[in-house]
Amino acid sequence: MATETEVLPATRVYRRRLSTGWWTRKRNYFLYVVREFTSLPLALWLLWFLWEVQRAKLGTYHPPASTAFVIFSVIVLVFALYHSITFLSLAGSILHFRVLDRPVPSRLVVLAQFAIWAVASAVIAAVLIGFGTYT
Amino acid sequence: MPEKKITIQAARFDPDKDQEPHLQSYEIPFYDDSMVVLDALNYIKSHVDGTLSYRWSCRMGICGSCGMMVDGVPKLTCNAFVRDYWPKPIVIEPLTNFPIVRDLVIDMDDFMDKLKSVKPWIIRRQEIPLGAGEHRQTNEQIDEFRQFSQCINCMLCYAACPVYGLDDKFLGPAATALARRYNLDSRDQGLKLRQPVIGDAEGIWECSFVGECSVVCPKGVDPAKAIQQSKWDTTLRFVVPYGNRD
DSSP states (O other): OOOTTOOOOOOOOBOOOOOTTGGGSSHHHHHHHHHHHTHHHHHHHHHHHHHHHHHHHHTOOOGGGGHHHHHHHHHHHHHHHHHHHHHHHHHHHHOOOEETTEEOOHHHHHHHHHHHHHHHHHHHHHHHHHHHHHO | OOOOEEEEEEEEOOTTTOSSOEEEEEEEEOOOTTOBHHHHHHHIIIIIOTTOOOOOOOSSSSSOOOEEEETTEEEEGGGOBGGGTTTSOEEEEOOTTSOEEETTEEOOHHHHHHHHHTOOSOOOSSOOOGGGOOOOOOHHHHHHHGGGGGOOOOOHHHHHOHHHHHOTTSOOHHHHHHHHHHHTOTTOOOHHHHHHHHTSTTTGGGOOOOOHHHHHOTTOOOHHHHHHHHHHHHHHHHHSTTOOOO
């Protein structure tokens, strides 16, 4: 029997590491990694967009020269939609509001977010189209 | 009628002999449609191989002891029916993301430390005397935290979380869900004591919302929701004037 002062040897345990391909193991993991990955082309698009704005400001902007940007924008639009829809759908379960001391159903929160998203997109599109017409 | 059989492939690891775990096959009778994976393990332990080690206790999805990977999915083995897998072999492994002590037994010390760190009990600045009566709560106040109080500490959510698998410093789903359970409790006044652990870089901010913790939870708790709501509240407490309330 062990006395109080006796130090018992530590049990050897087997430690596992996640394999680099862990995200291919399950559909949900894969969709999660795709969602996270979409941030990268979105960031690249923003940088490219700022460069295009800079070109317009310098007066060297010629729309035909931006065909690559248009193609890239269409591709990134798919990523942006995927990211936005998944994010807004999930965010509905996060935000918890109370109106008249009653919790607002998460479905209503999601719908409100999509409505705000649509309005914001329309406003930004109007500003950009106006900016393009002006230049 | 010939007796139905089911093949169980259980992970074996003896720390004194094995360098790494391996699978061992057992063909046992599939005697009853109500047979669960835990029954299969108990049959092996009683009739085939008494050296197989695993944890279990209540057999009814309450104690949270018998969580294992069943065909690669974290499950309570008392709640996984053999009929759902038969006639294919069932692969049973210890919960992923935890060190293996022996066979299907994991080392849960890390989880226990994390659980303790969020102080999952009611904290009062000053206890009221017993004679003053109980702390009253309305049903609405209980509804605020009810689902988070269903957690049975089975650790399936940690096994499903790749963030914890990649960085075991992450506080993790169940500990955060239980912290939120007490933070939402109208009787509790311990939010400021839990906040340094929850709001730490290795706390809620480490979570990138995979969401699989909520998928595998056998009790319908939504730890991903608890974490994201805690992010929202922590941000509000930081940016809203007088938001640093108790």
